[in-house]
Amino acid sequence: xxxxxxxxxxxxxxxxxxxxRQLAWLVGSRSHTLISRLERGRQLPSLRVALSLEVVLxxxxxxxxxxxxxxxxxxxxxxxxxARRGGKGVAGKAA
Amino acid sequence: MTEVRVVGLDPTSRGWVFAVVETSxxxxxxxxxxxxSAEAWRExxxxxxxxxxxxALAIADPDRSRFRREALAVLxxxxxxxxxxxxxxxxxDVYAHRRRLKLPTxxxxxxxxxxxxxxxxxxxxxxxxxxxxxDWSMNVFDALLVAEFALHELASTP
Numbered sequence: 205x206x207x208x209x210x211x212x213x214x215x216x217x218x219x220x221x222x223x224x225r226q227l228a229w230l231v232g233s234r235s236h237t238l239i240s241r242l243e244r245g246r247q248l249p250s251l252r253v254a255l256s257l258e259v260v261l262x263x264x265x266x267x268x269x270x271x272x273x274x275x276x277x278x279x280x281x282x283x284x285x286x287a288r289r290g291g292k293g294v295a296g297k298a299a
Numbered sequence: 300m301t302e303v304r305v306v307g308l309d310p311t312s313r314g315w316v317f318a319v320v321e322t323s324x325x326x327x328x329x330x331x332x333x334x335x336s337a338e339a340w341r342e343x344x345x346x347x348x349x350x351x352x353x354x355a356l357a358i359a360d361p362d363r364s365r366f367r368r369e370a371l372a373v374l375x376x377x378x379x380x381x382x383x384x385x386x387x388x389x390x391x392d393v394y395a396h397r398r399r400l401k402l403p404t405x406x407x408x409x410x411x412x413x414x415x416x417x418x419x420x421x422x423x424x425x426x427x428x429x430x431x432x433x434d435w436s437m438n439v440f441d442a443l444l445v446a447e448f449a450l451h452e453l454a455s456t457p
Binding site for chain 2: 212
């Protein structure tokens, strides 16, 4: 069983038959290198670009970044578990 | 639901043509990976597997296919990856699989795949005349066909 890929921007871009240059223009970027970097996971999008990607590709950002979303969920679950057990962390300090 | 991701490979004179399929997404990616030196076929195949973090690699069965001699040698090289336990390699009898799907020719198989994945419509070469050699983009459909078969096999295995 494999974990999801970091992101599926390339998959959904190709489904719409868009080039990197076209997608870059649609999300308001001057250069297609941004899309290349996003697809390769070398860079994370800004909130503006992320929301634009959601609109252009018609897929939620959570779906686009399934691998990353899963990693984040696991991390937060671990922290929540620690907080509930009363261990060190933000929750402990607040109390 | 079990997520499975499979890379299908098909050798051409230019390099590996690959197609990546996943249970929930369908076709993830496809393309050509140029192989410039004769020794690099195996490493390039492994590179695609690593890039997509695939569960298995699918190729046409070298004992049941009509490839040219060089391509057969390359396929056997990849088959060895299974023996050395580097990655599970699923070999697919393409002709039997096409017969099962009632797709008599490669062209029919390609049309079947385009109806399933419309984004591949641009890859569909024009109808070939008897004197014309096959367009390399037809290999995308060959790679996808073996990948789909392997995905179905792996996903249905408990």
